[in-house]
Amino acid sequence: MKQQDIQLDSEGRLRHFLTIDGLKRQTLVDILDTAENFSTVGSQNVKKVPLLRGKTIINLFFEPSTRTRTTFELAAKRLSADVLNINISTSSASKGESLLDMLRNFEAMFCDMFVVRHQTSGAAHFIAEHVAPHISVINAGDGSHAHPTQGMLDMFTIRRHKKEFHNLSVAIVGDILHSRVARSQIHALNILGVPDIRVIGPDTLIPKSADNLGVHVYHDIRAGLRDVDVVIMLRLQRERMTGAMLPSEKEYFQCYGLTPDKLALARPDAIVMHPGPINRGVEIASSVADGPQSVILEQVTNGIAIRMAIMSMTLGRSPVSDKEGV
Amino acid sequence: MKQQDIQLDSEGRLRHFLTIDGLKRQTLVDILDTAENFSTVGSQNVKKVPLLRGKTIINLFFEPSTRTRTTFELAAKRLSADVLNINISTSSASKGESLLDMLRNFEAMFCDMFVVRHQTSGAAHFIAEHVAPHISVINAGDGSHAHPTQGMLDMFTIRRHKKEFHNLSVAIVGDILHSRVARSQIHALNILGVPDIRVIGPDTLIPKSADNLGVHVYHDIRAGLRDVDVVIMLRLQRERMTGAMLPSEKEYFQCYGLTPDKLALARPDAIVMHPGPINRGVEIASSVADGPQSVILEQVTNGIAIRMAIMSMTLGRSPVSDKEGV
Amino acid sequence: MKQQDIQLDSEGRLRHFLTIDGLKRQTLVDILDTAENFSTVGSQNVKKVPLLRGKTIINLFFEPSTRTRTTFELAAKRLSADVLNINISTSSASKGESLLDMLRNFEAMFCDMFVVRHQTSGAAHFIAEHVAPHISVINAGDGSHAHPTQGMLDMFTIRRHKKEFHNLSVAIVGDILHSRVARSQIHALNILGVPDIRVIGPDTLIPKSADNLGVHVYHDIRAGLRDVDVVIMLRLQRERMTGAMLPSEKEYFQCYGLTPDKLALARPDAIVMHPGPINRGVEIASSVADGPQSVILEQVTNGIAIRMAIMSMTLGRSPVSDKEGV
Numbered sequence: 020m021k022q023q024d025i026q027l028d029s030e031g032r033l034r035h036f037l038t039i040d041g042l043k044r045q046t047l048v049d050i051l052d053t054a055e056n057f058s059t060v061g062s063q064n065v066k067k068v069p070l071l072r073g074k075t076i077i078n079l080f081f082e083p084s085t086r087t088r089t090t091f092e093l094a095a096k097r098l099s100a101d102v103l104n105i106n107i108s109t110s111s112a113s114k115g116e117s118l119l120d121m122l123r124n125f126e127a128m129f130c131d132m133f134v135v136r137h138q139t140s141g142a143a144h145f146i147a148e149h150v151a152p153h154i155s156v157i158n159a160g161d162g163s164h165a166h167p168t169q170g171m172l173d174m175f176t177i178r179r180h181k182k183e184f185h186n187l188s189v190a191i192v193g194d195i196l197h198s199r200v201a202r203s204q205i206h207a208l209n210i211l212g213v214p215d216i217r218v219i220g221p222d223t224l225i226p227k228s229a230d231n232l233g234v235h236v237y238h239d240i241r242a243g244l245r246d247v248d249v250v251i252m253l254r255l256q257r258e259r260m261t262g263a264m265l266p267s268e269k270e271y272f273q274c275y276g277l278t279p280d281k282l283a284l285a286r287p288d289a290i291v292m293h294p295g296p297i298n299r300g301v302e303i304a305s306s307v308a309d310g311p312q313s314v315i316l317e318q319v320t321n322g323i324a325i326r327m328a329i330m331s332m333t334l335g336r337s338p339v340s341d342k343e344g345v
Numbered sequence: 346m347k348q349q350d351i352q353l354d355s356e357g358r359l360r361h362f363l364t365i366d367g368l369k370r371q372t373l374v375d376i377l378d379t380a381e382n383f384s385t386v387g388s389q390n391v392k393k394v395p396l397l398r399g400k401t402i403i404n405l406f407f408e409p410s411t412r413t414r415t416t417f418e419l420a421a422k423r424l425s426a427d428v429l430n431i432n433i434s435t436s437s438a439s440k441g442e443s444l445l446d447m448l449r450n451f452e453a454m455f456c457d458m459f460v461v462r463h464q465t466s467g468a469a470h471f472i473a474e475h476v477a478p479h480i481s482v483i484n485a486g487d488g489s490h491a492h493p494t495q496g497m498l499d500m501f502t503i504r505r506h507k508k509e510f511h512n513l514s515v516a517i518v519g520d521i522l523h524s525r526v527a528r529s530q531i532h533a534l535n536i537l538g539v540p541d542i543r544v545i546g547p548d549t550l551i552p553k554s555a556d557n558l559g560v561h562v563y564h565d566i567r568a569g570l571r572d573v574d575v576v577i578m579l580r581l582q583r584e585r586m587t588g589a590m591l592p593s594e595k596e597y598f599q600c601y602g603l604t605p606d607k608l609a610l611a612r613p614d615a616i617v618m619h620p621g622p623i624n625r626g627v628e629i630a631s632s633v634a635d636g637p638q639s640v641i642l643e644q645v646t647n648g649i650a651i652r653m654a655i656m657s658m659t660l661g662r663s664p665v666s667d668k669e670g671v
Numbered sequence: 672m673k674q675q676d677i678q679l680d681s682e683g684r685l686r687h688f689l690t691i692d693g694l695k696r697q698t699l700v701d702i703l704d705t706a707e708n709f710s711t712v713g714s715q716n717v718k719k720v721p722l723l724r725g726k727t728i729i730n731l732f733f734e735p736s737t738r739t740r741t742t743f744e745l746a747a748k749r750l751s752a753d754v755l756n757i758n759i760s761t762s763s764a765s766k767g768e769s770l771l772d773m774l775r776n777f778e779a780m781f782c783d784m785f786v787v788r789h790q791t792s793g794a795a796h797f798i799a800e801h802v803a804p805h806i807s808v809i810n811a812g813d814g815s816h817a818h819p820t821q822g823m824l825d826m827f828t829i830r831r832h833k834k835e836f837h838n839l840s841v842a843i844v845g846d847i848l849h850s851r852v853a854r855s856q857i858h859a860l861n862i863l864g865v866p867d868i869r870v871i872g873p874d875t876l877i878p879k880s881a882d883n884l885g886v887h888v889y890h891d892i893r894a895g896l897r898d899v900d901v902v903i904m905l906r907l908q909r910e911r912m913t914g915a916m917l918p919s920e921k922e923y924f925q926c927y928g929l930t931p932d933k934l935a936l937a938r939p940d941a942i943v944m945h946p947g948p949i950n951r952g953v954e955i956a957s958s959v960a961d962g963p964q965s966v967i968l969e970q971v972t973n974g975i976a977i978r979m980a981i982m983s984m985t986l987g988r989s990p991v992s993d994k995e996g997v
Contacts, residue, residue: 427719427748429745431741449968
């Protein structure tokens with residue numbers, strides 16, 4: 020079954036959240052609107068709503084990521100769910116249990132949601148294909164395939180600053196080829212109707228099939244940034260530096276690092292985004308990362324609201340019984 | 346003090362849960378009946394009851410076990426208790442603190458329950474002998490001695506399918522010698538009045554004193570399975586394979602692996618159980634593990650209800666004050 | 672900014688808790704009085720108060736310490752806060768993210784408090800200097816600098832037994848030079864008006880500037896313990912034993928280990944304290960540690976109440992909204 024099909028229940032509502040690819044514009048807008056409602060919870064004195072009380076959410080992390088796990092754990096706790104963190108490297112995987120047997124076991128314990136992070140593309144989709152009907156799966160990053168909650172929090176951040184998508188120019192800069200973040204962003208920008216999506220990077224880091232993605236390819240960052248409304252910098256995975264794909268960090272910064280003078284080519288009100296953690300002086304100058312156009316920390320804040328929205332939409336499809344109250 | 350004595354308070358109620366050996370039939374039935382009440386909590390929309398709100402439960406795991414820890418953690422959270430996971434290998438044990446000093450410290454923090462997993466037989470009993478009067482200890486598996494919550498969830502599963510114990514034939518297959526699970530099952534089956542308990546395995550994996558346990562020993566699985574109502578397969582600990590105790594995995598499967606043709610010798614309505622995680626193709630064929638007679642995943646589900654029952658019975662002996670409400 | 676200044680808000684209330692040095696006597700008394708109120712929570716049937724419900728507390732441990740982390744986690748949960756444990760060695764620190772960038776990220780997730788343990792003196796102060804205005808920082812031990820919650824729980828324990836501070840003789844015995852615990856105790860004892868503070872240890876383990884600390888230095892433990900009301904033994908860090916600073920453990924025990932005959936030199940009603948974990952037979956004889964004058968386990972109990980007091984005083988400065996109730 021295609022991922023976009025498996026994601027929806029029989030009434031067309033979100034059941035899993037595996038990829039942005041193939042979702043309807045209205046679904047994305049619903050997520051953004053729901054997140055808007057949750058965006059005030061974080062700044063309230065009591066940062067909790069009882070929407071998912073009594074639900075059990077498993078963070079199933081096959082690849083360690085304190086940052087991403089933390090945002091999902093905070094989102095779940097602020098929805099009053101119970102959260103279990105399972106680090107697979109230390110789990111009974113070492114006892115030779117198969118992934119499917121492990122899933123069957125968690126299901127039998129009446130867990131309601133798996134938040135899955137995996138180094139292999141397609142892992143979350145595979146899990147979603149095999150879980151029981153009452154369980155929702157959220158993709159928290161699978162290989163170089165997708166990181167859809169990151170994509171949605173980026174759209175949320177853009178909408179907050181630019182209001183509309185239909186008149187924007189958005190540039191994504193860096194290692195597009197290996198980036199699950201970029202892939203999810205491009206799908207979302209296309210669905211939301213952004214007319215001018217640009218990817219900027221060296222030839223070795225742009226997918227050959229980029230033209231099919233509905234983007235314009237630039238190798239010259241100065242040309243690519245001209246008059247854009249949004250600049251999205253990608254994290255340079257330093258482990259890629261060893262191969263022949265990339266020049267030195269210093270050369271990379273020279274060519275593709277976002278500096279004040281390059282940023283000056285964008286529109287004066289352009290915002291600068293980055294999924295974090297940032298490599299200062301590699302893909303972005305500190306003066307830009309900390310500068311007035313940077314919305315990098317707003318992205319982190321928005322990530323909690325977006326994850327609360329997606330968790331509550333997928334898990335809370337049938338109204339939560341209030342017979343036990345809060 | 347004997348374990349069966351230390352487990353009960355002055356009014357004969359369960360205070361600790363260390364071993365099934367020596368408990369009264371009525372105590373086991375009370376546990377099964379209480380678990381029956383909890384068995385619906387897992388499938389409710391709000392999977393929580395406030396019975397142990399404000400209680401502090403420490404998972405004291407000297408031996409890693411994600412699966413067992415998870416079931417206790419879920420059971421505790423669904424009873425609304427606060428849970429702390431202490432992995433002893435990373436704790437101040439490395440600072441040379443003695444076990445008793447560590448216990449004294451947790452007691453001084455007003456913890457209410459220790460769930461203890463330890464590689465040494467008798468560890469949970471030792472801890473129960475030394476804790477303060479208000480603290481309950483649950484044995485989550487000690488060496489090759491006992492795994493009593495597993496034993497009780499197995500009895501719960503059998504009762505759900507067979508209603509009565511007094512007319513059953515139950516076969517336990519595999520490494521009886523090293524299995525704390527088998528030991529707890531045999532005690533429970535005897536106490537609940539099962540007239541025909543069989544243990545099946547190679548001579549090297551059956552305790553010499555098996556006859557004293559109230560069981561019949563079979564080395565031929567085909568003879569042992571004939572007309573039984575319940576087949577309990579044990580997990581083959583692969584680390585035992587290296588010694589001279591066992592033939593190869595393939596030979597083991599040939600002799601003692603549960604296959605459809607061997608299972609056909611049992612009663613047509615026989616159920617197949619396994620404590621998990623299963624070794625497919627070693628002690629059990631996949632077609633049996635996933636077949637219509639398998640209740641392996643029900644065991645996992647029942648494990649939550651049994652642990653909720655035992656936790657609430659041991660900790661909730663004096664009625665929980667409701668002056669602070671839920 | 673000096674630590675004592677940064678700790679207070681514009682109205683003179685505790686905002687951070689980094690060091691006892693420089694705090695007013697009244698602030699310390701307020702902490703002790705607040706802890707007195709919390710000291711009954713641990714022994715209640717429902718060990719929870721809703722004071723910090725909906726607050727998010729991050730245990731930011733750069734140095735592992737199961738014991739200290741556990742006391743903060745329990746204190747936070749009994750105040751109904753949500754707690755996240757971040758072990759920095761396994762966090763994105765490995766991705767090369769700077770400490771400040773990490774803090775910015777947690778802030779953006781609307782965390783309310785960092786409990787910081789770090790091997791470097793000044794780390795908690797550095798973090799407090801750089802956090803957003805709404806965040807409180809608690810020092811859970813930084814290098815050899817300070818361990819102020821330990822210092823306060825010790826004062827709480829002394830006050831419970833001795834009622835007043837103005838007439839006491841208090842001796843601290845052991846490795847004063849490297850001890851953050853001793854430093855915090857000395858500051859607190861001075862501020863609370865203890866007229867006779869003695870430090871006892873070999874010359875190599877007493878700071879050269881001890882006289883400036885308002886203490887009397889003794890190298891002979893028998894002279895130092897004479898007629899004191901309180902004996903505080905420090906833990907001997909065994910890793911210091913390898914260098915030339917110390918004789919063997921046996922010799923150390925001979926000279927500075929607290930034995931019944933040495934303790935007999937103190938006042939008959941003297942209490943014996945130790946921050947734990949104790950090295951039996953190194954700095955303290957078992958008969959003393961477990962004897963009638965020992966209040967070592969009371970210190971552990973009091974540590975929960977003190978941490979609840981400090982957490983609620985720093986985080987709960989503006990009254991908690993009750994619009995969502997408990």
